[in-house]
Amino acid sequence: MHPQLKSSASMGNNKNSIIEFPTSPQPVIVEEITHYTHAKHPLIKVNLPEVFTCTGCKEYGSGKRFACQQCDFQLHEFCASSPPILQNHPLHGQHQLVFHAKPKQGKAGISWPKCDVCNKTTKGFIFRCRACSFQMHPCCAMLSTERNFPVHPHTLKLLPPTNTSSSGTDTGILCGECKKMRSGRLYRCKVCDYHLHAVCAKNFINGLQGIPPPEKPSKFGKTAQVATQVVIEFVGDLFEGFGETIADYLLQNIGRGRRIRRSRTVNN
Template identity: 60%
Template sequence: MSTLKKSPTFLLQKSPSMEIPIRKPLSIEFPTSPQPTMGEEILHFSHPHPLPLFTLSDRFTCAGCKEDGAGKRFSCQQCDFQLHEFCASSPPALNGHPLHAQHQLVFYSKPKPGGMLRPRCDICGKPASGFAFRCGACTFQMHPCCAMLSTEMSFSIHRHLLKLLPTMTGSSNDPGFACGECKRKRSGRVYRCTVCDYHLHAVCAKDMINGLQANGIKGQEKSSMLGVATRLASNAVKGFLAKLIEGIGEGVGESVAGAIAQDITRGQGNSKRRM
C-alpha cells in the first residue's frame, strides 16, 4: 500500500440536518461536516487509531458493516482496520429516507443478537452483521450501503431509469425473473426498468455503490464460494446422518430378529414341557 502524506487529523462531526432528498438518483450523500479529502484523516468512534482516506483497487471487508468494497476507504496504517467511506460518514439518524420515509432510522454500530439467524437487511436481503440503520417503530433495517440507494436509480450498466419494485409477499417469494446483472433469482428488493424488461437486484446494485463494479470485481464471487462450501458441508452432514440411520436401522433389525428368535426358542421349550 502506498503511503500518502498525512494532513492534520480532524474529528468527523455530524451536521444537525439529517434529511435526505427523496428523489436524487445515485447521489444520496450522508450529511457530514467537514467532508474529508484524499490523504486527510478522521478519528472514528469505532477505532482508536487515525484513519486516512485512500483509494485502492483491491477488495476489502469493511470493519463496520462487515461487507465487501473496493476503491475509497478509510484505512488504518497501524492495523488492518478499514471502513467504507459511507460507513465512516453514517449520521446518528435518517429522517424521511426514500426507502423508509414513514419512520426515523437510527444508526446502530452493533448487530441485533441472533448468531446465524441474525435478521437480514430489508433492502438487499443479506444479514445485518455490523453497522445498520434500524427503525424503532417497526422491524425495518438496512445496511449503510443500502441507505445510499433510492427508489429511482440510474446506473452505467443500463441506459434507462430503474425503479424499485414494492416488497414481494407470498409464500414462494419467487420473482419469476432473473437479474440482468447476476442472471440469478434471489431474495431482496428488485429494481425494474421503466422502459424495457430489465431487472436488477438491490444486492447487485450495491456493487455500483461500494466500488466493486468500478474496480472490475464481481460482487457475487465470495457468496458463490460460500454457497459451494455450504452445499458441500450440507451433503457431508446428510451422508453422515444417512449412514448413522442405516447403522441404527441395522442394529434395531438385529435386535428385533434376536428377540423373535428368543421368543420362538422359549415357545418351543414351553410346548415340550406341556407334552
C-alpha cells in the same frame, strides 16, 4: 547555482529577461478522520483496487475507503460518514432510522437478521427502525426509489417488497446483471423489460461492480480440517513414548488417506 538561474542572470541588462525558478511540488491533501469505533488510531482516506472487508458493516468493498495505517481496520467511505439518524429516507419514509454500530443478534445466536433491501445478513453497522422491524445496511441506505446505473441507459425504479413481512421471497424475475433469480428488492426499467437486483445495484456503490467478491471458505471443510488436525496431534502425543517409527507410520497413513479421499472427490 541552478543552471536555469545562471543563464537567466547573464541577461541581467535585458529588460525582457525572465528568471525561471524550479516548479514547487503541489501539496498533497490527506483526508484524516477519527472514528469512534476505532478511536485509538486515525483513519486515512485511500483509493485502492483491492477487495476488502469493511470492519463496520462486515461487507466487501473496493476502491475508496478509510483505512488505519497501523492495523487492519478499514471502513467503507459511506460507513465512516453514516449519520446517527435518517429522516424521511426514500426506502422507509414513514419512520426515522437510527444508526447502530452493532446488529441485533438472531434467535438463540443461531441466525442473523437480514436487510430488508438486499436480503443479506446484517452483522455490523446497520440502520434500524424503532417503530417496526425494518433495517438496512449503510450501503443500501445509499440507494433510492429511482436511480440511474451505468449498466443500463434508462432510469430504474425500485419495485415494492414482494410481501409486507419480509423482502426475502424469490421474485422469480431474472436480473439483467447477474442473470439469476434471487430474493430481495428489485429495480425495474420503466422503458423496457430490464430488472436489477438491489444486491447487484449495491456493487455500483461499494466499488464491486465487475469484481467478483472473495469466495467464503466452506464451514464443513474448515471443521473437518480442524478435526483431522486434532486427531493427528492426539496420535502424535499418544505414540511419543513408543518411538518415532510407529508414530511416523500412523501419521503418514492418515495423511495418505486424506490425499486418497481428495483424489476421489476430484475424479468424481
